[in-house]
Amino acid sequence: MKNLLLAIFVLSFINITAQEYRIKRGETTDSLPIPGDSDKTYSLYLPRDYSPEKQWATIFVFDPQGRGTNTANLFRMAAEEQQYIVASANLDLKSQPIDSIIKSATSMVNGILQSLPVDPELVYSAGMGEGAQVSSALAHIYKNMAGVMAIGNSFVNPAYIDKTSPYMFIGAAGKKDYMVYEIEKYLKFYDDLNFPTEVHYFDGKEDEWPEAIVVSNAMTGFTLQAIRDGLRPNDASFVQQLFEKEMEYAESLRRTRNYYAAYEKLERMEEKYEGFGFEDTIENKMKEIKTIRGFRSQRSDFRQAISFEKEQQREYEYLLESDIRSVNFENIGWWAYQIDELEKLKEGSDIAKSNMAHRLVGYLDFLTKREYNTIMEVKVPIDVKIFISVLRTAINKNAPEAYLNIISLAAADGDQDTALLYLEDLLKTGYSDMESLYNIEGALDLQFTPEYNRIVKKYLGESKFFKDQEIK
Incomplete structure (x- = not known):
């Protein structure tokens, strides 16, 4: 037992950019410098039985x-069970230009490849949201990438895809994330190229990582593909685990x-474990679930929700374009009503409808943020800019840039009542950046009034x- 504990907690010494850092196996080490980018760092996890041999x-x-560190720990289960460095x-x-991010990410990858015993044929990347875009872009730079796990987003430039050197694409999305359909489009893109693919769904929304077990199940896709490709040993007991x-x-x-979620999971496993001898076990479990009372109703609810959702998306796109074109302020209330109704559905007991909402x-x-950003960058009449800003506050009550923009536009147009109304609405959301409230373009005269200062x-x-005493 004493020797086992010693083996688990033994220190590894790694040379990174001519400096030595003490890395404990089985623990995440934080703040390791990215080579050539000393003010930027990464966290590293080595499995308990890591050996440089x-x-x-x-x-x-x-x-x-x-x-x-938090994200590395999310991958610890998979790292231990499937033997990965993280x-x-x-x-x-969110706060850096993309060229700087890609440069730092590439430096991190190259630094690890040079300092640790990495198998160059078993290099993978993973990310969530903007991180998924970075991890996907790395596959265009590191040509030996074996796989990409993209959660909630992705990126692909067909011009940089080498069809003769396929890598595995694993897409994952929360069931409450509207990006789930975009992930499915990326999966189809790679399917059409005959790249190996896999999809995972989890109970979450946008900008959320799945739980560790989902990450581990997804990593299994990389591991099994490496076994199929002859890059890892085909150990029957390991695959069984x-x-x-x-x-x-x-x-x-x-x-x-x-x-229904369990049934769909088994359907995906049927393809994932094809050739490993588990077909009958999976098929029998699927048959068993189909006989359970409630399965058919869940399947029906899911299909109806998906059908309604896609219809609503098309309708929202058409009506939004129409309202912006006509600057129809009278329809702002209708959009606010849509949000209110969807919020009620979100809290309902029907899982399919709740996820859909x-x-x-x-x-x-x-949709509204995309239109808002576009309109703010082009020369259009002031009423169009005010309309899309007001609409943004109706759709997302916690979008400070829209409130600030309305204050700016209304004040510049001489409509102080509207500016003061949206100032108060903004502060009601909990906004507390006083400095920005006194640096709103076009609102200088308004900011000197007692009314403005009284609300602040x-x-x-x-x-x-x-x-x-002047503003009480």
């Missing part, structure tokens, strides 16, 4: 907010009465101008 499969992970970037992808772990997840869905709210937010003081406890 052999080459290792390695996955590079990207989180939108740069939560390297390197997770501490890069805030992977299969049983995934079957346990399918069973957990069944036990929580997610019968989550996706539709996200889709409306995406009411919600923030202080204002920039006028003495307390």
Whole structure:
């Protein structure tokens, strides 16, 4: 026992850019410098039985907010069970230009390849949201990439795809994420190229990582493909363990009465484990689930929700374009009503409809934000800009840029009442950046008025101008 503990906690010494760092096996080490980018770092996880005597499969992970350690820990289960090194970037992808991000990501990959015993044929990347776009882009740069796991988003440039060197594409999306259909489009793109693909769904919404067991099940896709390609040994007992772990997840869905989700999971496993001798086991379990009372109704509910959702998406696109073109302020209330109704469905007991409502709210937010960003960048009449800004606040009550824009446009147009109304609405959302409230373009005269400062003081406890007694 003493020797076992010593083996688990033994220290590894790794030379990175001519410096030595103590890396504990079985633990995540944070803040390792990215070579050539010393102010940027990553987190590293080495499995407990890591040894420099052999080459290792390695996955590079990207989180939108740069939560390297937390994200690396999400991959620990898969790293231990399936023998992967995990390197997770501490890069805030939302606050940096894309060329800088790609440069840092590439430097991290090259640094690991040069300092650790990485198997060059077993290099993978994974990411969520903006991180999924980075991880997908890396496959265009590192030509030996074996696989990409894209959660909630992706990126592909067909011009840079080498059809003679296919890699595996694993797409994953939360059932409440409107991007689920975009992920399915990426999967079809790779399917059409005859690249190996796999899809995973989990109970989550946009900008959320799946739980560790879902990540582990997805990583199994990489591992099995490597076995098929002869890049990892075909160990029957090891594959059996992977299969049983995934079957346990399918069973957990069944036990929580997610019968249709369990059935779909088994359908995907049927293809995933083809050729490994588990066909009868999977088929029997699928037959068993189909006989459960409630399975057929869940399947029907799911199909109806999907059909209604796609119809609604088409209608929203048409009506939004029409309302923007006609600058129809009278229809703002209708859009707000749509959100209210969807919010009620989100809280309902019907899982299919609740997930659908989550996706539709996200889709409306995406549509209006896209139109908002486009309109703000072009020369159009002021009423068009005010309309799309007001619509944004109706769709997403926590979109500060739209409120600030209305204040700016209304003040510049001499409509102080509207500007003050949206100032108060903005502060009601909890917005507290006082400095920005006194740097709104076109609203300088308004910011000096007692009315403006009275509203700011009411919600923030202080204002920039006028003495307390003047704005009570």
